Amino acid sequence: MIDDFDDALALANGPAGRDGAGRRRARATPGLGRAESGGARTEEDAPGGAPEHAAEEGERDDTGAHHPAWERARELAHRAFRPLAPRGLPLEQAGGHTLASPLHALTDLPAFDTSAMDGWAVAGPGPWRLVEGPPALAGGPLATPLTDGLAIPIATGARLPEGATAVLRSEAGAVHRALLTGHTPEPGADIRPRGQECRSGAALLPSAAPLTPAALGLAAAAGYDRLTVRPRPRAEVLVLGDELLHRGLPHDGRVRDALGPMVGPWLTALGAEVLVTRRLGDDAEALAEAVATTRADLVVTTGSTAAGPVDLLRRVLRERGARPLVTGVAVRPGHPMLLAELPGAVPLVGLPGNPLAAVSGLLTLAGPLLRALTDRPLAEDRAALLAEPVAGHPRDSRLVPVVHRTDPATVRPLSYAGPAMLRGIAAATALAVIPPGGAEAHAEVRLLDLPEA
Numbered sequence: 001m002i003d004d005f006d007d008a009l010a011l012a013n014g015p016a017g018r019d020g021a022g023r024r025r026a027r028a029t030p031g032l033g034r035a036e037s038g039g040a041r042t043e044e045d046a047p048g049g050a051p052e053h054a055a056e057e058g059e060r061d062d063t064g065a066h067h068p069a070w071e072r073a074r075e076l077a078h079r080a081f082r083p084l085a086p087r088g089l090p091l092e093q094a095g096g097h098t099l100a101s102p103l104h105a106l107t108d109l110p111a112f113d114t115s116a117m118d119g120w121a122v123a124g125p126g127p128w129r130l131v132e133g134p135p136a137l138a139g140g141p142l143a144t145p146l147t148d149g150l151a152i153p154i155a156t157g158a159r160l161p162e163g164a165t166a167v168l169r170s171e172a173g174a175v176h177r178a179l180l181t182g183h184t185p186e187p188g189a190d191i192r193p194r195g196q197e198c199r200s201g202a203a204l205l206p207s208a209a210p211l212t213p214a215a216l217g218l219a220a221a222a223g224y225d226r227l228t229v230r231p232r233p234r235a236e237v238l239v240l241g242d243e244l245l246h247r248g249l250p251h252d253g254r255v256r257d258a259l260g261p262m263v264g265p266w267l268t269a270l271g272a273e274v275l276v277t278r279r280l281g282d283d284a285e286a287l288a289e290a291v292a293t294t295r296a297d298l299v300v301t302t303g304s305t306a307a308g309p310v311d312l313l314r315r316v317l318r319e320r321g322a323r324p325l326v327t328g329v330a331v332r333p334g335h336p337m338l339l340a341e342l343p344g345a346v347p348l349v350g351l352p353g354n355p356l357a358a359v360s361g362l363l364t365l366a367g368p369l370l371r372a373l374t375d376r377p378l379a380e381d382r383a384a385l386l387a388e389p390v391a392g393h394p395r396d397s398r399l400v401p402v403v404h405r406t407d408p409a410t411v412r413p414l415s416y417a418g419p420a421m422l423r424g425i426a427a428a429t430a431l432a433v434i435p436p437g438g439a440e441a442h443a444e445v446r447l448l449d450l451p452e453a
């Protein structure tokens with residue numbers, strides 16, 4: 001019945017409220033137990049000064065479990081854990097990690113006055129007499145100083161000889177019998193003066209900046225051989241469910257594992273280094289062992305979050321002394337998702353088994369958590385106008401796969417967006433956040449970008 005409700009919502013992206021809005025349902029997702037106090041952060045750590053309680057806000061279901069609102073759940077996931085300890089890495093290994101301190105220039109950039117073009121370094125107004133000797137080349141010896149009326153051939157990137165007032169581009173001059181003629185360039189033309197981009201000590205990138213290819217290039221140019229980074233959090237993925245097949249066609253009531261192939265790459269795109277994806281079936285002992293012995297910075301499970309006969313996750317977590325931080329979220333799909341702290345302060349994100357619900361959990365809990373572990377702020381969402389109305393859940397937010405349209409600039413909700421479906425999300429460019437009650441055509445909605453792993 002519950003899935004009927006969510007499927008109906010997802011299949012009918014019609015006018016808000018059309019699809020059973022107002023129908024109530026009892027939530028059957030059991031909590032891990034009451035969240036007593038705090039996440040892995042202590043009271044002092046919490047920016048707001050107060051310890052985090054999964055139980056502070058949101059709705060309370062028939063079992064007493066708490067389901068924070070979607071925005072609140074993201075904040076909880078972002079605030080619950082401290083960033084990983086910084087470590088030094090050689091520059092060539094630092095890509096994809098996060099800067100642990102601001103990047104300051106170790107040199108002026110450029111480090112010397114340099115030619116921006118191939119041509120001639122000239123002094124004063126033309127015509128100019130070419131001086132004897134080799135041309136000035138990038139990385140070559142400094143050419144002899146020029147006085148007014150003299151010039152020397154120069155290559156892009158070569159140091160400018162003392163006395164040069166400009167560079168005349170090769171296509172703008174002509175040489176006849178050692179005499180260079182051409183329109184006199186403005187003083188300073190095609191010279192990159194020392195320190196044009198930055199002075200030594202200038203702040204180039206803030207702490208927590210991602211080490212993109214461009215950032216690595218900048219760090220190298222600025223003189224770095226090693227960088228202090230927050231490493232990509234190492235994640236372990238545990239795929240639960242005896243019904244899952246890993247090859248071939250579904251048969252005998254069994255289905256292909258759609259999450260094993262999806263969650264790892266998605267976590268990578270969200271900033272993790274995935275150590276392993278393990279398939280544990282519905283084996284409580286194997287799950288308990290995996291949780292107790294993990295060496296990862298973050299454990300992500302799939303399936304088993306709800307109250308089915310073999311949904312073992314919450315029981316195993318309780319028995320292992322895990323602390324519940326988020327026991328469900330007021331979002332569709334994905335409301336049974338959970339976040340817990342394992343002994344040893346290792347976070348565990350429980351993604352629901354329905355595939356689109358798992359994506360919802362990845363973006364709601366795992367994404368903000370990964371950013372927290374690397375000391376990055378919550379991602380700023382973009383906004384867009386809806387091309388069509390989208391029906392809402394009466395109390396929960398909805399995450400709906402959408403595709404961007406350019407003319408006019410809007411997003412269009414996609415079909416096949418039921419909790420157990422992947423067709424919609426596979427064709428989507430973003431997920432739109434539909435507030436409780438739905439959204440009209442042309443309404444502005446928040447967008448969650450989908451990683452292009």
Ligand SMILES: Nc1nc2c(c(=O)[nH]1)N[C@H]1C(S)=C(S)[C@@H](COP(=O)(O)OP(=O)(O)OC[C@H]3O[C@@H](n4cnc5c(N)ncnc54)[C@H](O)[C@@H]3O)O[C@H]1N2
Nearest residue numbers: 028029241256257258259303304305306311352353354357
């Ligand atoms: N009585 C209730 N039943 C359910 C509720 C509820 O509130 N009360 N919530 C429903 C919702 S919503 C979801 S989402 C699911 C969550 O289920 P679990 O996280 O416990 O996952 P499973 O029961 O193991 O599986 C659910 C569904 O997903 C399929 N699945 C699981 N893993 C995979 C995988 N790796 N690849 C592809 N498909 C997978 C599984 O076969 C089931 O069909 O619970 C609802 N029930």
Ligand code: MOO
Nearest residue numbers: 333334335357419
């Ligand atoms: O509908 Mo469930 O919410 O698939 O997560």
